[in-house]
Amino acid sequence: MRSESTLETTRRQNKKTRKERSHRIAMFGAASLAVVGLVTGGAFAAQASAEAQERVAATTELAESTGFDRAQLGSYAGIAKAHTEQDATIALAAANKVIAANKHKVDASDLTEVASSLASFETLPLDKVVSLTAETKAETVSVTLAAAEADRAAAAAAAAKVAAAQAAAAEVAKSLATSNTPEGAKATARAMAQSKYGWGSGEFSCLSQLWEKESGWNYKAYNPSGATGIPQALPGSKMATAGSDWATNATTQVAWGLEYISASSYGTPCAAWSHSQSFNWY
Template identity: 45%
Template structure:
């Protein structure tokens, strides 16, 4: 794409380049006539390259009628030289950035600055260059600088697009990973809840809670196992026509909401409420079990 657009730019610039080339030739003719009139022993004036031109002689050079002063030609060439070097530096920096990114920016991964480098070498030559030829070289360097700048901007756009695509892909990947992790966590929680809601899981939860919260040991646990086996067979979904609900057979079941909003689906929440009820009403599970055996309720 860069090569195609660059070729189009070159074609469209051809006419203007030929017009620009006419300027120094006009100056050359006028200057030659003037210089010949001054002395027959002096040929076409020469001056050092842009970097080595004598400023004093350039400033005092006569402004030819209808032509650009020689000093202005030198100044314009110096400015063009600076812009050209800046364009190459920017292109090289971007090329390095593209390489370091490892991104797919398309077929063109660098900016071709070889033609502009040749133009710079000619403008920056330490040998003596005819001052009127400097204008021609500067025009060519200016055109090539514009090409390099345009190519750099196009490659920068391709890199930015690739970076945006990579960012979107990374965001999508992270979102997918987070969703998968969330789903896995939910599955684990569901599996843990299902295991805790089995009779064996409920008994394990009861043993842990009564020990950590009330300091009751295995003797009290044994009484609790017998009590709630009689009441619900340790089934968290147990329901009595009287309205008694869950493992501890709370009447009504909504009382267990004081232990947690999930009282209808969590054996552990039902157990927490049941142990608190036993502690408040009977002191220990064994006392509650004795009362149940004597009265058939607790």
């Protein structure tokens, strides 16, 4: 019971001390205002007096409500300023990092502008620093989200491009597989002989028999002598004049074989077939 009484007494003394300190502050402020009024006089003195009274009243009210004196309040204001500037520094560093990483992906002009304003935070009013810091953080998030969306769109476009290339390659492979069969090669030769050389069904009949004898219309046919492919070019590399894919594409081999017959002394498939029947080669 004695300890509680002592504690209560101490509390009352502290409260009394705070009130006396507040009253002294108010009295000092009032005295200062009186001096200002006497020295300056006029409307300016009245206005200055009113503003000073407001500041004194605010300081007094804050001191009474918190129990802190003016020195303590100044110390806490310094701590608040330090925290605000540290927050600004962190926000500014994050903004600059995002700008550097994404300036070529998305429009970061708004973030660049507000970050530039925040960069001089040490010379700005504290409330302005707080406002610019919040705006910088918001713009940083906005640019980050926009960059993520740009990355997603780029990845989707790249995937679509790869898929299209794969589809085209598959279509080419399918077409090649069809044209590389004996029947596919014959169809190609018939169309090419007619469109490019004007050779009709009679000449194609001779051509069909000639290359049936030579290779069975097999683009992979190979003779130990070195003769290769459907027209049995000797060596097979001669067909490179018609295309670099001569070893794997029946159409390229057909194109080379038709041109060879046309440009040679035979002139036509039937003349070449006649020579082959007589000498077993053409």
